[in-house]
Amino acid sequence: MSEPILSVRDVAVRFGGIVALDGISFDMPVRKIVGLIGPNGAGKTTLFNCLSRLYVPSDGDILFEGKSILTRPAHRIAEIGIGRTFQNLALFQNLTVLDNVRIGGHCRTRSDYVSDALNLPWSRRNEKQIDESARSIIDYLDLRGVAQRRVGDLPFGTQKRVELARALATNPKLLLLDEPACGLNHEEIEELGERIRHIRDDRNLTVLLVEHHMSLVMSVSDQVVALNFGRKIAEGTPAEVQRSPDVIAAYLGTEKQ
Amino acid sequence: MSVQTENLETAAEHPALAADMVTKPFGRDRTIGIAIGVILFVAAIALPFVTKSFFVFQVTMVLIYAIAILGLNLLTGFNGQFSLGHAAFYAIGAYTAAILMDKAEISYVWTLPVAGIVCFAFGFVFGLPALRLEGIYLALATFALSVATPQILKLSPLEHWTGGVQGIVIMKPDAPFGLPLNQDQWLYFFTLIVTVLLFWLAHNLLKSRTGRAMMAIRDNPIASRSMGINNSIYKALTFGLSASYTGIAGALGAIVVQFVAPDSFTVILSIALLVGLVVGGVGWIPGAFFGGLFVLFVPNIAEQFSKGLSGAFYGIILMGLMFLMPAGVAGFIAMLRRKVLRHEG
Numbered sequence: 246m247s248e249p250i251l252s253v254r255d256v257a258v259r260f261g262g263i264v265a266l267d268g269i270s271f272d273m274p275v276r277k278i279v280g281l282i283g284p285n286g287a288g289k290t291t292l293f294n295c296l297s298r299l300y301v302p303s304d305g306d307i308l309f310e311g312k313s314i315l316t317r318p319a320h321r322i323a324e325i326g327i328g329r330t331f332q333n334l335a336l337f338q339n340l341t342v343l344d345n346v347r348i349g350g351h352c353r354t355r356s357d358y359v360s361d362a363l364n365l366p367w368s369r370r371n372e373k374q375i376d377e378s379a380r381s382i383i384d385y386l387d388l389r390g391v392a393q394r395r396v397g398d399l400p401f402g403t404q405k406r407v408e409l410a411r412a413l414a415t416n417p418k419l420l421l422l423d424e425p426a427c428g429l430n431h432e433e434i435e436e437l438g439e440r441i442r443h444i445r446d447d448r449n450l451t452v453l454l455v456e457h458h459m460s461l462v463m464s465v466s467d468q469v470v471a472l473n474f475g476r477k478i479a480e481g482t483p484a485e486v487q488r489s490p491d492v493i494a495a496y497l498g499t500e501k502q
Numbered sequence: 503m504s505v506q507t508e509n510l511e512t513a514a515e516h517p518a519l520a521a522d523m524v525t526k527p528f529g530r531d532r533t534i535g536i537a538i539g540v541i542l543f544v545a546a547i548a549l550p551f552v553t554k555s556f557f558v559f560q561v562t563m564v565l566i567y568a569i570a571i572l573g574l575n576l577l578t579g580f581n582g583q584f585s586l587g588h589a590a591f592y593a594i595g596a597y598t599a600a601i602l603m604d605k606a607e608i609s610y611v612w613t614l615p616v617a618g619i620v621c622f623a624f625g626f627v628f629g630l631p632a633l634r635l636e637g638i639y640l641a642l643a644t645f646a647l648s649v650a651t652p653q654i655l656k657l658s659p660l661e662h663w664t665g666g667v668q669g670i671v672i673m674k675p676d677a678p679f680g681l682p683l684n685q686d687q688w689l690y691f692f693t694l695i696v697t698v699l700l701f702w703l704a705h706n707l708l709k710s711r712t713g714r715a716m717m718a719i720r721d722n723p724i725a726s727r728s729m730g731i732n733n734s735i736y737k738a739l740t741f742g743l744s745a746s747y748t749g750i751a752g753a754l755g756a757i758v759v760q761f762v763a764p765d766s767f768t769v770i771l772s773i774a775l776l777v778g779l780v781v782g783g784v785g786w787i788p789g790a791f792f793g794g795l796f797v798l799f800v801p802n803i804a805e806q807f808s809k810g811l812s813g814a815f816y817g818i819i820l821m822g823l824m825f826l827m828p829a830g831v832a833g834f835i836a837m838l839r840r841k842v843l844r845h846e847g
């Protein structure tokens with residue numbers, strides 16, 4: 246088996262007295278879709294925030310393509326090929342859809358205040374490159390009709406798609422999706438499943454998918470990791486994880502609450 | 503051109519969209535834009551020849567305040583950082599120009615880039631610790647800066663340079679190349695050229711990768727970091743840039759007024775610039791001109807109502823304006839446009 250694209254090794258995160266992650270380890274094989282499930286508060290988003298360096302693990306290591314990412318600041322994560330979406334939308338509300346997606350291209354280009362203010366030739370070339378790639382992603386995700394609209398004025402489902410487009414514009418190798426189905430209707434969720442698989446195939450991505458919508462995770466994932474109270478309670482194929490007594494107990498336990 | 507075709511394509515391919523975003527108004531928008539541009543251009547050229555000298559001076563000051571407000575807008579409107587300290591950068595720019603002309607006898611033209619660079623450095627250095635502060639805390643830190651500045655300018659060790667409480671008097675430059683213009687007319691055109699240049703640069707910047715990064719930080723600093731934007735660098739550089747704009751305005755102000763003194767640059771000026779920013783429209787480039795008009799003319803108008811109660815009248819006018827245009831002139835114009843579009847569609 247080839248080297249995993251991502252290795253999470255004994256990662257622990259504490260917030261004061263709360264242990265949000267308690268020694269999590271798992272590997273992600275290249276070009277697979279891995280589902281990350283667990284009841285509310287299990288630590289899924291916390292793990293995402295460690296992967297994008299917004300939180301600092303108190304223990305453990307995270308290797309991306311064999312190298313630790315813990316020495317990198319948050320703003321240098323996109324450039325190595327880790328892109329993400331947020332559980333509660335984190336768009337640039339006052340900007341247009343097109344500009345939001347263009348900002349995704351920030352990490353793939355260089356520029357400075359002086360050349361941009363003077364609109365120098367290389368600045369224009371840069372702009373053209375950003376623009377072309379943003380537009381192709383906008384077309385790819387059927388956002389063309391709203392490209393010039395202010396993103397804050399759009400319906401929730403569309404905003405979710407814009408966030409996905411923005412993440413793709415960073416040209417990631419590993420795409421982290423935090424509850425992409427949340428707030429979507431039945432039809433949109435089905436579309437989303439298709440879309441995630443297409444994205445993986447078209448763009449040769451690896452996807453880590455946090456989702457509460459079980460039929461979606463189980464149908465698109467190649468592999469599933471289940472967390473509860475910051476610990477890994479199961480890992481394997483969707484069928485294996487669904488049969489795991491710990492997973493069943495965790496979900497039944499939360500339903501009782 | 504490209505903007506127009508873009509909209510045409512979009513509407514053509516999405517019939518549902520074409521219903522509410524008709525293509526016609528965009529083509530017409532462009533025509534209106536060009537018409538306004540031509541009228542403003544002709545008016546700007548003709549103005550100093552058809553009005554009195556004092557009015558020319560006042561319009562020059564409006565342009566200068568517009569530059570200072572644009573500087574503040576780059577920081578607050580486009581990057582989301584507050585400042586009640588811009589009078590300090592205005593003062594540093596003004597004193598840089600005055601000292602260079604007074605002590606080093608450098609031509610007024612060259613004092614502008616120097617003031618720009620000096621204020622950029624001050625703004626950048628001030629912007630670094632300011633990175634740790636946000637919102638009202640940053641407003642407070644910058645407030646302290648503008649409270650301190652006039653007093654520092656009065657310090658006796660600096661008196662040789664700054665002229666202490668007396669300030670510095672400078673000479674008004676003549677028109678170059680034997681142009682048939684009096685001093686006020688020439689300074690007006692000189693300021694106009696600098697204004698156009700600075701607004702053009704800001705316009706380019708804001709529609710570029712750098713400008714988008716600035717606005718991304720304003721809208722969502724966590725997401726901007728995750729998109730690979732180095733928030734700290736952009737915020738500090740934007741602070742420098744903003745200070746630089748306001749400093750160049752200060753330098754122009756010194757040249758045009760022919761005088762600098764510490765008490766012209768108190769925190770009142772910072773607040774006046776902030777008021778101008780809000781009245782014109784936060785995050786809208788042309789708003790700075792409306793802000794400039796307000797800063798210069800409204801106190802005079804208030805004084806005409808009543809000498810003793812000018813402050814009260816100023817307050818009433820300000821409240822009235824904000825009541826009529828809660829989002830400044832920018833919001834008002836956007837609303838008018840929407841109304842016209844709805845009326846037609």
Ligand SMILES: Nc1ncnc2c1ncn2[C@@H]1O[C@H](COP(=O)(O)OP(=O)(O)OP(=O)(O)O)[C@@H](O)[C@H]1O
Pocket residue numbers: 260263264265283284285286287288289290291292332
């Ligand atoms: N910034 C923070 N400060 C303090 N506690 C936090 C912080 N972020 C997360 N936590 C805590 O860590 C635990 C894990 O939270 P996390 O958001 O990772 O859960 P989750 O699995 O994403 O849950 P959900 O499905 O509800 O999104 C929770 O107890 C949460 O309250």
Ligand SMILES: [Mg+2]
Pocket residue numbers: 289290291332
């Ligand atoms: Mg979560």
